[in-house]
Amino acid sequence: MKDIEHVFFDLDHTLWDFEKNSDLAFQKVFNRNNITIELEVFLKIYKPVNFKYWKLFSEEKVTKSELRYGRLKDTFDVLNYTVSDDLIDEIAINYLEFLPDFNHLFDGTFEILDYLKEKYELHVITNGFDEVQHKKLKSSNIHHYFNKIITSESVGAKKPNPKVFNYALDLAKADKDNSIMIGDNLDADVQGALSVGMQAIYCNFENNTSINGEFISVNSLIEIKQYL
Missing domain, CATH: 1.10.150.240 (Putative phosphatase; domain 2)
Known part of the structure; x- marks a missing residue:
């Protein structure tokens, strides 16, 4: 990492x-x-x-x-x-x-974003609707943490389509080798990122014990500190 x-x-x-x-x-x-x-x-x-x-x-x-x-x-x-x-x-x-x-966030959201913001450029890739997702980010007071916010509507495709991840990498001026995706959906987030050569962290908040693969799995957001 x-x-x-x-x-x-x-x-x-x-x-x-x-x-x-x-x-x-x-x-x-x-x-x-x-x-x-x-x-x-x-x-x-x-x-x-x-x-x-x-x-x-x-x-x-x-x-x-x-x-x-x-x-x-x-x-x-x-x-x-x-x-x-x-x-x-x-x-x-x-x-x-x-x-x-309504702006409830998962435990540790502000702590992990404060921690990561000092070390990395942070971005969002979401399949949600453009206007709604931006409102969510602002109302929950986390919009300012992110440099680029990529929605499926803005791309014209949805995760896990490689087009979404390649668009996000280009927009952020990032490379697949220096980028990692963090998300809760194995198909859309994890496999989607792996398919374009990015690394991935799976947010296994449901403690699914049958999960395995070439990616990191965490049970809480704070656990991400162990890897980044």
């Missing part, structure tokens, strides 16, 4: 606590739109549906608008909750509007 000069972070599920913030955003959305389903019941169905749609989105099999509509429509259908397309559109808009209002 002595040759590392550039550290690229994923955002959601790595630094920014997506699950907690998303739950809070949906509570606000439900209150605004008088949705009478219990939030816990809705989220139990929604989360795996959302995961499925994001996987399809990363594989470029659905569009941004299809993701935003489909994940809600499918969830309400499973719950047999009648809702108009206009209301689904309103919920989708409200959700993305409210999501950056």
Whole structure:
């Protein structure tokens, strides 16, 4: 790790606590739109549906608008909750509007960023929507740590597509040999980075014991200090 000069972070599920913030955003959305389903019941169905749609989105099999509509429509259908397309559109808009209002970060985020900022140039590579991701970074007060922020929308491709990583390296004036990617997704972050010759650190926050490969695995952000 002595040759590392550039550290690229994923955002959601790595630094920014997506699950907690998303739950809070949906509570606000439900209150605004008088949705009478219990939030816990809705989220139990929604989360795996959302995961499925994001996987399809990363594989470029659905569009941004299809993701935003489909994940809600499918969830309400499973719950047999009648809702108009206009209301689904309103919920989708409200959700993305409210999501950056909540700024819970994983334990150790500020500590590890303060530590790394003194030694490396820091950047973000995220598959999230451009405007929303920038708002998240600013509302959680970590925007200033990063020199370059690369979103899939700005590139026109999504991790693990090599185009994203090569674009990020070029934008940061970095080389694959002096760069490392840190993220929670084995396919999008870790394998995506390895495929272009970068090193990678896997944020194994769920303590998945079956994980192995040619990359470092950490169970907390602070553990990164042992390697960088």
